[in-house]
Amino acid sequence: MRRDVFQAIADPTRRAIITLIAFQAMTPNAIADNFHTTRQAVSKHLRILTECALLKQEQQGREIYYSLDIAKMKEIDTWLAPFKKSWEIKFDQLDHVLSTLKKQRK
Amino acid sequence: MRRDVFQAIADPTRRAIITLIAFQAMTPNAIADNFHTTRQAVSKHLRILTECALLKQEQQGREIYYSLDIAKMKEIDTWLAPFKKSWEIKFDQLDHVLSTLKKQRK
């Protein structure tokens, strides 16, 4: 089945899973503990996220650790990039102020 | 009906519409000319995009011009921002950090 990153992140539960495992790899059971659904439902979400390469699997004994593939997340940003310029121009002045503040802090 | 930006951009036709009208406002008929679907199908997409505030309408006589609300597009970038930091680090560096963390966990 053809999977699309944009279709994958359309579901709020899947976005929550992405945020959840962003820092550390987790097993399906551990992930499911964070949601009010069955383990099987979460398993389906993991399948969809894995099929579009947003998630990587690493088997450890009978456990499978799922982790986020940051490179694939960049795909969303790539699509967004052309539009991004528009709002960056709008907040250009603010950006300038912020970067100046950062430099001063360092 | 509850509309979500992420659900809105999940459809490839809707993403194409966004790209199409990014530069200039267009009428439903003009937009529909660019797709192999009926005008009514495009009208539905425009409704969904408008409901989640990605599109703005401007009536001119009997014509309605649709334009992109760039500010709403930023919402996607906002969700992406925390992850963005990860891929902005050089990838080999990130890989090193991650593998070190994994080894520490074991």
Add this chain to the structure above:
DNA sequence: TATATTAGCAACCGATTGGTTTCACAATTA
């Protein structure tokens, strides 16, 4: 060896999706 744990798959279900055709209505134009 027997039992418990971890995980994915299959079948089913109601709701939603994206599409179509048909229709209604307002604004332009002949």
Add this chain to the structure above:
DNA sequence: TAATTGTGAAACCAATCGGTTGCTAATATA
């Protein structure tokens, strides 16, 4: 005024979605 044009809404349809329950396979543990 009558016909045309631009648009949205309604009704319908097959396909997909997110969820459930029940099952099987593999690994770990008593």
